[in-house]
Amino acid sequence: MSRKPVVLIAFGGNALIQKGQKGTAEEQLENLRLPMRVVANLSRDYRVVISHGNGPQAGNLLLQQESCREVPAMPLDVVGAMTQGQIGYMIESSLDAALTEAGEDRLFITVLTFTEVDKNDPLFKNPTKPVGPFYTEEEAAQRPYTMVKTDKGHRRVVASPKPVAIAQHREIKQLVEEDYIVICCCGGGIPVVREGRSFRGVEAVIDKDLASSTLAQEIKADLFVIATDVKGAAIHWGKPEQRLLGRVSLEEMKGYVREGHFPAGSMGPKVEALLGFVEGTGNRAVICHLDDIEKAVAGEAGTEISK
């Protein structure tokens, strides 16, 4: 059993598809090169767990399904599983090359991940998360989905319930103890509800950062990193007095949350994910730019929250 500290890194969408890109396989593999070099380097001193988003990849699959009525469309849970295979493979390919380059011989594995949600979660009654393509009013009327009207057309919305537990947390913990680099929890995990002792997939999407925080707590990670497209969390966002936060205490950060500094659609869930981890484990959590992961792990970049 390895004694190296465990770091869980939740990669944002920009690790795979950058602004203005359509998301070809070549683009995604190229984008992953630098982040996976970082993982390979970190793996000398840390046991690394990788989680990541799947928004554009799932969106592309939903769009393809809409365009091809000959083939039965898969429900959202199955689409999520497909993106876990797709992204897991691309990460493994890049990681394999990076480990070879770094001269590290290390086992890695992608774990298909289900995230348990509560079927009575009130958020199921209020679907807010847009998924898939835009529809005209007529197209929207023909589909059995809850829709919202946006500037660009009608769009399907689904619930985004809170993660309760990661179904595979035992397996992931065991693999981490054996010093595998584990790739998991893609897109927040495939949402399932518990029915007796077994699980059933549901049509929902789970916030990737909240699910990663849940997993990081379950496997008792020593450090939880959210790697995204901003330098960290800022207060007074978009105002002249905007200020990027460096090291802050749990209590200080909770104060900023109460004051409404972090909007629900973007920084809010990230901060909630970080706070949940620090409260649950007493360990530190940091949000940083994708390019600053090594510095952030060393305590030299990003917004770091500790007890």
Add this chain to the structure above:
Amino acid sequence: MSRKPVVLIAFGGNALIQKGQKGTAEEQLENLRLPMRVVANLSRDYRVVISHGNGPQAGNLLLQQESCREVPAMPLDVVGAMTQGQIGYMIESSLDAALTEAGEDRLFITVLTFTEVDKNDPLFKNPTKPVGPFYTEEEAAQRPYTMVKTDKGHRRVVASPKPVAIAQHREIKQLVEEDYIVICCCGGGIPVVREGRSFRGVEAVIDKDLASSTLAQEIKADLFVIATDVKGAAIHWGKPEQRLLGRVSLEEMKGYVREGHFPAGSMGPKVEALLGFVEGTGNRAVICHLDDIEKAVAGEAGTEISK
């Protein structure tokens, strides 16, 4: 470490999609119910490894990609990875329900699997395996693929090189030793070639039974089962003197191969996969109908080859 014997079961396409079905998620989950009950029952006395085909699922994805030019098409290796996620999830869901029903608390895991092929394999020069949709002559001319003309139109063909090694065989062996039910090698694995010490995905498809046989040898399985849509291997197939083979020796079976009893497109690779396993391990291998797996494991159904 578990001491139960290890059985690797390679499931044919009929475990997921039956004749005349389009392959909705509901159909696939329903079809998996009985086979996964069998796996749950067997898991009491055996450590079980599950592999399976992905032909129709990959074909559906290729068709969707063709129908939607807005979204970048993924190459075959990535499509293979997507089917590994999709089918792995459906198998896990069914297996979870079956284990619950059987009162078995057992860990299971899907391992994304790469299959190493030789980049100098002569079969790369002679692509024969049809994949994806049918094209008109004009459509075919616009595509950068090797095509064949069939009765139903033009169709892309890719190489089907021989599997050399399963890249994840160490990981799979370790998980099997820990008594995980491991789902892997879907669609014969994602084809990769070795470049130095790292891997690169290639546009090919690998025979699922040959890849399963390679893995079964690498993990030293005690029994290798191919579960398909026929009762076993027959000699004089389609002739009045047709005879289903029961228990046969390795030498006897090799004789039938030499006499040309097993056609290249169907029973040939299955028999080759079985023979490879028996020669490589000295253990027994059996081909049987999907409905007869438990009997076949007990030595009471199918065509069984032993030394």
